[in-house]
Amino acid sequence: MASLEIKSGALVSLQDLRPSSPFFEQGASLRITGKLHEYSIETGLATIIDGDDILKVSTKHLRDLTFQVGSVYQFISELLIQAVMREFCKHVLVETLMGLI
Template structure:
């Protein structure tokens, strides 16, 4: 019997998600956070932004999430890349409202986490 493993979503800021990023691969599992700028109930496509970066989110599998423009959300899902225009959309499997989050502190914590992981890879015994 085949088992499917659901990978945890790698923490990625929207500004770090670009075509030359190691996370910009078909099927990569990601966790992203941003402010809801647009949402279409007909297509279930949302657009979140963080600074000058933006990402489309397919919310069709999120049944109990109420989306409000201007609120902050965090999504976990798999990145789907359109081969013809290199446009990315996250197929969300989890979503939650994170209103009240301090994005500056969130970005600082991401930087500290990356620094810790890089240091740990260089010297795994400490």
């Protein structure tokens, strides 16, 4: 069986980010798309959803962007897995796909 190589900025769905997935690796560089469910300007945390799957994304390094709840965004991020095994991305770049709900 051939091994799966994870490339930098690999496009994955939120369903792909489960502990059994080869993409679920500390520090993995991923492109993740989801609908913005909620955003807090105070904390810089965005919550994106795709079906029943939820991901928190840190947007504190983004400047001069306005996030619109209900819009679809693609985040290019580094995966940080916290001790409680919840996914959390440290955002490095964002590409908006406005209007695709």
